[in-house]
Amino acid sequence: MVTIYIVGDSEGMRGMISDGLIGLDCAVVAEADNVDAVNGYKQFTPDITFLDLALPGMKEMQILKMIKKVNPDAYVVCYDSTNNKKAALDAMMSGARYVVPIIIKLEGGRLMSNREGIRGDMIEVLNDFNKHKGESK
Numbered sequence: 001m002v003t004i005y006i007v008g009d010s011e012g013m014r015g016m017i018s019d020g021l022i023g024l025d026c027a028v029v030a031e032a033d034n035v036d037a038v039n040g041y042k043q044f045t046p047d048i049t050f051l052d053l054a055l056p057g058m059k060e061m062q063i064l065k066m067i068k069k070v071n072p073d074a075y076v077v078c079y080d081s082t083n084n085k086k087a088a089l090d091a092m093m094s095g096a097r098y099v100v101p102i103i104i105k106l107e108g109g110r111l112m113s114n115r116e117g118i119r120g121d122m123i124e125v126l127n128d129f130n131k132h133k134g135e136s137k
Helices: 011-021 037-044 059-070 085-093 115-135
Strands: 002-007 026-032 048-052 075-080 098-101 104-107 110-113
Touching (some): 002 115, 098 115
Parallel strands (some): 002 048
C-alpha cells in the first residue's frame, strides 16, 4: 500500500486530493499546512507527497526544496488551482514529479471541482509511482 502525505493550507483542497484517492491502493497518513510540512515529511516518510503549489509564504518552492534536501528521491506531486504556469514550471525545475491542476468553478452557488479529472490524475500518479518504484529496485 502506498502512503500519502497531503500538504496544503486549505482543508477543502486537501479533501479534494483525499477524495480522489478513495478506493485506490493507498492510505493518507497525514495532512499538514505549510508550517509543519517538512517536519511531517520527516515524521511520516510517505511514499508520495502532494504539495499545494499556492501555499502562502512558499516562496521559490522552499518547502519542496527542503523536502528534496531531506530526501533527494522524494516523490512529490504539486497540485494547483491557480493555473500559474510559472509556478508549475518552477515546481518541476525544483524536483516535483507532476503538477496536477485542480479546476474550481462556481456552479449553482456552490464551489465545484473537476473531481473526475482529479481521480484520473491520482490514478496516473499512482501508476507512475509504482513504475518508478519498480525501476529503482
